[in-house]
Amino acid sequence: MSALETVHNYYERPVFNFIQENYRNSGLTDNQLADMACIALNRIAPRYIRHDIDMSFYMSGQEHLEIQARIEKAVKKAFKKVKKLDGIEDDADQDMD
Numbered sequence: 001m002s003a004l005e006t007v008h009n010y011y012e013r014p015v016f017n018f019i020q021e022n023y024r025n026s027g028l029t030d031n032q033l034a035d036m037a038c039i040a041l042n043r044i045a046p047r048y049i050r051h052d053i054d055m056s057f058y059m060s061g062q063e064h065l066e067i068q069a070r071i072e073k074a075v076k077k078a079f080k081k082v083k084k085l086d087g088i089e090d091d092a093d094q095d096m097d
Helices: 012-023 030-043 052-058 061-085 091-095
Strands: none
Touching: 012 061, 030 052, 030 061
16 A cells, blocks of 8 residues: 555544444435435545544544534435435425424
8 A cells, every 4th residue: 555545534434434323224225325425525624634543643622522513414414415315305304404
């Protein structure tokens, strides 16, 4: 693996994990979950790093909380968008906006 291959967006793994932990049983397909990840990641400014541990080590507890909140908000909006685009939005979802 070259050094260039270690560069990635820090938010990818936390977004994927949040979706897996909270939306795996939501009734969406794997493709819809992947679409959610793309939509959510596009809502968060990327933060490119080489090693996740470096990012975690230098962040304060407050920064960790802010990142988690940013991820949750982006994923929730992505969930609504995927449901709406795929025609599975119901009246309860519309009230949440």
